[in-house]
Amino acid sequence: TMSPAFASKSTGSLLAPNKAIGLQIYSVMRELNADVPNGLKKIAEIGYNTIELAGYGNRKMGNYEVTEYRKLAEDAGLKITGSHVNPRTRQYTKENLGEIAEFWKQTVEDHVKLGVTTLVQPSMPTITTPDEAKFVGEVFNSNGEIAKAAGIKWGYHNHNMEFGRVTEEGAPPPTNRFRPSGEVIYDLLLNNTDPALVFFEMDVYWTVMGQADPVDYFKKFAGRFPVLHIKDRAVLGESGMMNFPKIFEVAYQNGLDEFYVELEGIRDMTQYEGVKGCFEYLNNASFVK
Numbered sequence: 001t002m003s004p005a006f007a008s009k010s011t012g013s014l015l016a017p018n019k020a021i022g023l024q025i026y027s028v029m030r031e032l033n034a035d036v037p038n039g040l041k042k043i044a045e046i047g048y049n050t051i052e053l054a055g056y057g058n059r060k061m062g063n064y065e066v067t068e069y070r071k072l073a074e075d076a077g078l079k080i081t082g083s084h085v086n087p088r089t090r091q092y093t094k095e096n097l098g099e100i101a102e103f104w105k106q107t108v109e110d111h112v113k114l115g116v117t118t119l120v121q122p123s124m125p126t127i128t129t130p131d132e133a134k135f136v137g138e139v140f141n142s143n144g145e146i147a148k149a150a151g152i153k154w155g156y157h158n159h160n161m162e163f164g165r166v167t168e169e170g171a172p173p174p175t176n177r178f179r180p181s182g183e184v185i186y187d188l189l190l191n192n193t194d195p196a197l198v199f200f201e202m203d204v205y206w207t208v209m210g211q212a213d214p215v216d217y218f219k220k221f222a223g224r225f226p227v228l229h230i231k232d233r234a235v236l237g238e239s240g241m242m243n244f245p246k247i248f249e250v251a252y253q254n255g256l257d258e259f260y261v262e263l264e265g266i267r268d269m270t271q272y273e274g275v276k277g278c279f280e281y282l283n284n285a286s287f288v289k
Contacts, residue, residue: 018049018283019283020258021282022081022258023048023279026055027278029054030271031271037076040075043078043272048078051080051081051260052080052083052120053080054083054084059110066113070114070115082260083111085120086121088103090124092132092135105146107119108146118154118155118201119155120157120201122156124162129166130166134192137198140156140189140193141193141198144196156193156200157203162184163212167182186210186217200224203228204242214250218254219250223254225254227256228247228256228259228260230260231264248285
C-alpha cells in the first residue's frame with residue numbers, strides 16, 4: 001500500500017484545482033442560445049468558473065428575466081462577474097446625455113440583480129476629433145459614477161479602431177486609419193477618464209490588430225487594465241502571433257485582476273470544443289496564475 005503522505009501528494013497533483021478562468025459567453029452564443037440551462041452547465045464542466053455576459057437588452061438576458069438567468073448560472077456552478085452592454089446611440093451629444101445616463105441607470109439596476117462586479121461598454125462611440133474623444137471621456141466618467149454608486153465598476157472594451165489617430169481636421173478616410181500624425185484615440189480615452197471611475201478591459205488580440213503592443217500600454221498606463229480579454233486568431237496559442245507569456249507577466253505586474261477568454265469565428269469545431277481548447281491552454285500554462 002502507498003504511504004498516506006505519498007497517496008495524498010499524488011492525488012493532490014492529479015486533482016490540482018483549476019485556475020480562475022472566465023469566459024465571455026459571446027464565444028459560445030450560437031450554441032448556448034439553443035439550450036441555455038445545459039449550455040451553462042457545459043461551460044462549468046469545461047472548467048470555467050466565471051462568465052461575462054453578452055446579450056442583455058430590453059432589461060432581460062435573451063428570453064430570461066435577469067434574476068432567472070442568474071439562478072440558471074448559479075445552478076450550473078458559474079458566477080456572473082461581468083457583462084457587455086452598449087447604449088442605444090453611438091453619437092454622443094450634449095442633447096442626449098440625459099438619455100445615455102438614464103440607459104445606464106436602468107442597466108446598472110438590472111446588473112445589481114445579476115450580481116456582476118463589472119459592467120463594460122464594448123463598442124466605440126463616434127470619435128472623429130480629439131475634442132470628441134475628450135467629450136466621450138466625460139460621458140464615460142458619468143457612466144462610471146452611476147455604476148460606482150451601485151457598487152459596480154464601469155469599463156470600456158476596445159477593438160482595433162481605437163488605435164487609429166484623429167486630428168482637429170476630423171476623421172481620416174478609412175484607408176488612412178493608421179496615419180502617423182494626430183492623436184491615438186485609445187490614449188485620448190485613457191487620458192480623459194478618471195481611473196477611479198473608468199477601467200479599461202483591454203482585448204489583447206484587437207490591440208495587436210490595431211498595430212499596438214498591449215505590454216507597452218500596461219506599463220504606460222499602469223493600473224488601468226484590471227480586466228483583460230484573452231483572444232487569438234483561433235483557439236488560444238494556435239496562431240503564434242500572440243505573446244501570451246509576456247502579456248500575462250506584465251499585466252500581473254500592473255494590476256491584472258481577472259480575465260475572460262473570447263473566441264470568435266471558429267470554423268472546424270463546435271464553439272464548446274473551441275472554448276475547451278482555450279481553457280486547457282490557459283489552465284496548463286505556467287505563466288497563468
